[in-house]
Amino acid sequence: MMPRLTPSRSVFPALAALLLVSACSGPPTGDFEHPDLLDAEDSARAEALGAPAAGALAQGLMSRLAEAMEQEGVAGAVSFCSDEAIPLTRTISRDHDPSLEIKRTTMRWRNPDNAPDEWEERMLRYLEAMEGIEPGSAPETVTAQGPDGSLRFYRTLRTAPMCLHCHGTDLDPEVRQVMEARYPEDRATGYGEGDFRGLIRVQIPGDAR
Numbered sequence: 532m533m534p535r536l537t538p539s540r541s542v543f544p545a546l547a548a549l550l551l552v553s554a555c556s557g558p559p560t561g562d563f564e565h566p567d568l569l570d571a572e573d574s575a576r577a578e579a580l581g582a583p584a585a586g587a588l589a590q591g592l593m594s595r596l597a598e599a600m601e602q603e604g605v606a607g608a609v610s611f612c613s614d615e616a617i618p619l620t621r622t623i624s625r626d627h628d629p630s631l632e633i634k635r636t637t638m639r640w641r642n643p644d645n646a647p648d649e650w651e652e653r654m655l656r657y658l659e660a661m662e663g664i665e666p667g668s669a670p671e672t673v674t675a676q677g678p679d680g681s682l683r684f685y686r687t688l689r690t691a692p693m694c695l696h697c698h699g700t701d702l703d704p705e706v707r708q709v710m711e712a713r714y715p716e717d718r719a720t721g722y723g724e725g726d727f728r729g730l731i732r733v734q735i736p737g738d739a740r
């Protein structure tokens with residue numbers, strides 16, 4: 532079994548190096564490029580615009596997912612995630628503020644469309660490194676520079692018990708079958724309760740006020 536300290540095989544060498552050289556407090560250091568964290572003023576601006584949109588997405592997905600699971604069972608609710616999670620994410624961007632771009636991302640994606648870009652990857656590795664040193668220590672929200680002068684607001688996603696039906700270690704055979712059929716390269720299983728699963732990312736254009 533993979534130890535819980537290694538959230539992704541691909542970060543293992545970086546994490547191992549990190550664990551050797553890091554003290555247990557302060558920002559993680561290590562052999563990867565760090566995100567450009569924002570100063571207080573930009574961070575407040577990113578949070579003012581990003582937090583409500585990220586909150587709306589988290590809440591929208593949770594309530595629709597719970598409803599789908601109740602009505603259609605776990606295997607049936609996989610279709611909701613496949614067919615509606617990305618469109619719902621776009622709708623929330625549009626309804627909130629069309630200049631915002633919202634996405635969910637993770638180093639262990641199920642759908643390759645959710646794979647991180649280089650700015651997201653830096654943030655994911657940074658937070659995973661924190662989690663590697665001390666599980667649960669990644670902050671709930673964080674802000675950083677994005678491409679082309681944009682600002683990015685991130686909200687941490689952790690696995691609640693309900694998530695483990697589809698992201699845990701012991702999937703029901705029917706659920707496993709649906710997952711394998713739809714996502715032959717699925718990396719998004721093997722999580723335990725409370726694990727760092729990924730991020731909601733809201734991108735705010737550089738000139739937004």
Ligand code: HEC
Pocket residue numbers: 593596600605606608609612613614616617635636637639640641642643645688689690691693694695696697698719728729730
């Ligand atoms: C009914 C099964 C199911 C449950 C329950 C579920 N997910 Fe997922 N999850 C999926 C599927 C399917 C996808 C791929 C969606 C797509 O194709 O965009 C996914 C994708 C994701 C993604 C986007 C990144 C990726 O891997 O593609 C995140 C983040 C995520 N899930 C987190 C969670 C969290 C957190 C919970 C619990 C609150 C949860 N999921 C519960 C099935 C599920």
